[in-house]
Amino acid sequence: MHSLKRILIFCALALGAIVWASPAVWTARGASGADEGPVHGLDPFVLLSIALMLLVAKLGGELFAKLKQPAVLGELIGGILVGSLSLFGVASVESLRTDAVIAALAELGVITLLFEVGLETNLREMAEVGWSSLLVATLGVVVPFFLGWGVAVLFIPGGPTLTHIFIGATLCATSVGITARVLKDLGWLQAREARIILGAAVIDDVLGLLVLAVVAGAIKATAAGEALALASVGLIALKSLAFLAGAVLLGQFVVPHLFRGAGRLESRGVMVAFAIAFCFLLAWAAARLGLAPIVGAFAAGMMLDEIHFEAFVRRGERTLTELLAPVSALLVPIFFVLMGLKVDLRVFGQLSVLGFALALTAAAVFGKQVCSLGVLERGVNRLAVGLGMIPRGEVGLIFAGIGATLLLPNEQGASVPVVGAETFGAIVIMVVVTTLVTPPVLKWSLQRTARKSKTAASAEVSE
Amino acid sequence: MHSLKRILIFCALALGAIVWASPAVWTARGASGADEGPVHGLDPFVLLSIALMLLVAKLGGELFAKLKQPAVLGELIGGILVGSLSLFGVASVESLRTDAVIAALAELGVITLLFEVGLETNLREMAEVGWSSLLVATLGVVVPFFLGWGVAVLFIPGGPTLTHIFIGATLCATSVGITARVLKDLGWLQAREARIILGAAVIDDVLGLLVLAVVAGAIKATAAGEALALASVGLIALKSLAFLAGAVLLGQFVVPHLFRGAGRLESRGVMVAFAIAFCFLLAWAAARLGLAPIVGAFAAGMMLDEIHFEAFVRRGERTLTELLAPVSALLVPIFFVLMGLKVDLRVFGQLSVLGFALALTAAAVFGKQVCSLGVLERGVNRLAVGLGMIPRGEVGLIFAGIGATLLLPNEQGASVPVVGAETFGAIVIMVVVTTLVTPPVLKWSLQRTARKSKTAASAEVSE
Numbered sequence: 001m002h003s004l005k006r007i008l009i010f011c012a013l014a015l016g017a018i019v020w021a022s023p024a025v026w027t028a029r030g031a032s033g034a035d036e037g038p039v040h041g042l043d044p045f046v047l048l049s050i051a052l053m054l055l056v057a058k059l060g061g062e063l064f065a066k067l068k069q070p071a072v073l074g075e076l077i078g079g080i081l082v083g084s085l086s087l088f089g090v091a092s093v094e095s096l097r098t099d100a101v102i103a104a105l106a107e108l109g110v111i112t113l114l115f116e117v118g119l120e121t122n123l124r125e126m127a128e129v130g131w132s133s134l135l136v137a138t139l140g141v142v143v144p145f146f147l148g149w150g151v152a153v154l155f156i157p158g159g160p161t162l163t164h165i166f167i168g169a170t171l172c173a174t175s176v177g178i179t180a181r182v183l184k185d186l187g188w189l190q191a192r193e194a195r196i197i198l199g200a201a202v203i204d205d206v207l208g209l210l211v212l213a214v215v216a217g218a219i220k221a222t223a224a225g226e227a228l229a230l231a232s233v234g235l236i237a238l239k240s241l242a243f244l245a246g247a248v249l250l251g252q253f254v255v256p257h258l259f260r261g262a263g264r265l266e267s268r269g270v271m272v273a274f275a276i277a278f279c280f281l282l283a284w285a286a287a288r289l290g291l292a293p294i295v296g297a298f299a300a301g302m303m304l305d306e307i308h309f310e311a312f313v314r315r316g317e318r319t320l321t322e323l324l325a326p327v328s329a330l331l332v333p334i335f336f337v338l339m340g341l342k343v344d345l346r347v348f349g350q351l352s353v354l355g356f357a358l359a360l361t362a363a364a365v366f367g368k369q370v371c372s373l374g375v376l377e378r379g380v381n382r383l384a385v386g387l388g389m390i391p392r393g394e395v396g397l398i399f400a401g402i403g404a405t406l407l408l409p410n411e412q413g414a415s416v417p418v419v420g421a422e423t424f425g426a427i428v429i430m431v432v433v434t435t436l437v438t439p440p441v442l443k444w445s446l447q448r449t450a451r452k453s454k455t456a457a458s459a460e461v462s463e
Numbered sequence: 464m465h466s467l468k469r470i471l472i473f474c475a476l477a478l479g480a481i482v483w484a485s486p487a488v489w490t491a492r493g494a495s496g497a498d499e500g501p502v503h504g505l506d507p508f509v510l511l512s513i514a515l516m517l518l519v520a521k522l523g524g525e526l527f528a529k530l531k532q533p534a535v536l537g538e539l540i541g542g543i544l545v546g547s548l549s550l551f552g553v554a555s556v557e558s559l560r561t562d563a564v565i566a567a568l569a570e571l572g573v574i575t576l577l578f579e580v581g582l583e584t585n586l587r588e589m590a591e592v593g594w595s596s597l598l599v600a601t602l603g604v605v606v607p608f609f610l611g612w613g614v615a616v617l618f619i620p621g622g623p624t625l626t627h628i629f630i631g632a633t634l635c636a637t638s639v640g641i642t643a644r645v646l647k648d649l650g651w652l653q654a655r656e657a658r659i660i661l662g663a664a665v666i667d668d669v670l671g672l673l674v675l676a677v678v679a680g681a682i683k684a685t686a687a688g689e690a691l692a693l694a695s696v697g698l699i700a701l702k703s704l705a706f707l708a709g710a711v712l713l714g715q716f717v718v719p720h721l722f723r724g725a726g727r728l729e730s731r732g733v734m735v736a737f738a739i740a741f742c743f744l745l746a747w748a749a750a751r752l753g754l755a756p757i758v759g760a761f762a763a764g765m766m767l768d769e770i771h772f773e774a775f776v777r778r779g780e781r782t783l784t785e786l787l788a789p790v791s792a793l794l795v796p797i798f799f800v801l802m803g804l805k806v807d808l809r810v811f812g813q814l815s816v817l818g819f820a821l822a823l824t825a826a827a828v829f830g831k832q833v834c835s836l837g838v839l840e841r842g843v844n845r846l847a848v849g850l851g852m853i854p855r856g857e858v859g860l861i862f863a864g865i866g867a868t869l870l871l872p873n874e875q876g877a878s879v880p881v882v883g884a885e886t887f888g889a890i891v892i893m894v895v896v897t898t899l900v901t902p903p904v905l906k907w908s909l910q911r912t913a914r915k916s917k918t919a920a921s922a923e924v925s926e
Contacts, residue, residue: 044750044756054743058737103505111510276514293507
């Protein structure tokens, strides 16, 4: 330690001497402006913001993980808390909310997240869970959609019909990430209930994204003042389907060869770079077709399978899921913290928002309970299936975020966002509550089944 | 396969039916505008750009790796080739060059890279290599600096002195990444020559960054029309030193506790998120002090040691270096491809640029050969040390990139960038040549030593 200190002091002195002796000192002509800003072009504010957002996200996530809740909730609530600083006059929070680079990083984050979720599933899995999942998913999209629409009509009586429909759409998609995470944490991923839930969650994700594409397309057309031709809405639906069908065909017949070919490449990081490039390419293609980029990212993930990366893994590289984890650990929290940041805490003080949030939450929870009627198999814990479909999580927030960027003319003819501050607050409360409520009730319901089937199993054995 | 196809067709039909039946179709009022743009806020152009840059980087990198050259060269040349498309009228290349989000990602990339390079080294290693490294590094900074200055005076006779000095500064820093990579590829990391080279490369990186801070500060002050007080240049140097000394103290006494505390956190991705947050925080602090953010990133990397992450690794997580690899695989190529993109190929057609590039390259190569005089130990292959110091790589490019963003008044009083298109082209050629030339000559020189020491070793054994 002593010699290290001496060496450090020496280094410092030597560096100092060299800098002092450096010719720049003798010839340069003015340097007092050095305090004013960075030497580099990037606004250092972005660096500080990212660092703080990551710290908030991870501390919040850790806290909620310790409370046996999904980490995503902690990130969200952390963001809400940071955002609330603006109520106390911290002005830089406002510039954080509107920074273009942070917004872009957040969007790349959500694209990465949907890519990861897509990776967790594949077509074969979707096909295996079959009819029950499809029926559960369909009920789970249709019923909450109409309930949400009704709630919106009730609470925004003067609003445009498209706004009501959009709010209904935000209730459609189950958060496959949160559901899967809860099932995994409980060690239930291989149970029949879990497979039905996951299959249905995947299908209603896709359905939800299709509904989003249609509704958002209709909103954009209305905002542009164009009359709706039924044919053009059909065109959006057709394009969505063509995109997904094209993705399916590509995934079956082209992608395996493509990535097996890429498997011959050996330079560092080639696998993760190619996978991300593929994801971004499909996200771009989806955007070009008028769909949300996340639809493309999800499709890209569904197309890719660890099998395509055999060549990489065989020579000792990590699997794609492992490689993507650090990228998503960097980018995804930025999305959720930013989403939290955008929640205006003042709306929570308004009784109407709380009522709206409560009604939306009820619609979200009870709408999904109808799902259980879609379970065809006997001996399945139907309650658990319905409960497992409750969490809305990231997809609901993504919808809300998109809604906040879409504009519609109101009754006075002025352009207002489809999802205003109040609605956004209500949706966030709905997401928080549905996400928070699921882990404990799902755990309770599944453990009841476990006890029953244990009894049944021991009965079978004793027979 | 057959049943899978049927299921796919069924799924497509079912999705179609649901979308067609979705209430949005019956109530929405116009959708023909859906083609015009993305539903999401992010410009899809950014997604396409990132995807293409990654593909270009990895294919170029792979090609050069196959040719036993550093992958960074391939990324650079890939970028140059894509950039040359603008000569054939591809206008979108121009918007790629100036896109703010791409530029921000590139800067985050170079910050991540310097963080990684910093991680590869630590203070103890720097202290161990001792006097030889320090002397080699000092000579390796001072001699190329003056040679480069001289070359700049020769080729830009009318330019401001600060421009000449800046060009000298771009020749200072050895690319520790490329050197380490070459030594690693050859299996020579533990040799005495390798240690001296690495130690010296680290020190002259720090020296180079200090020189950059001083020169850039002086340029900014001049641009602001302020007179140079020697004291204020001293202030920059002092701030740099204070920053590095503070970083050293922090690294010795605070960081270990901090990260050991963080080791108790268990949620997913917490380690890599904290490390990146730490890196960005120091980059921000450096920027606030008027230094380049990369100085902070490098210091952050040097402060962190795998030892601080013991708690994470013990419970089966990857090491920080492994976790950072995918992040850098995503961000770093964006920097190098963008650097390549910014090379205006037309400058290569001008004889004066080629002459300038040739002279700069000669200054860079021969300037570093003087280094070998700094080796105090006997029996060391001095030629190999000199050769190992040749590559400039990323640091030279970073300097050039910063130079392109700094403005100085020319003789007519107008503001011109310190590093103009011609100088940038010349520096890029210098970087390409020094990086390209090192692997083969270093390999040749080290293998000569290997043969000699093998003979010596067998002689010792026979004694």
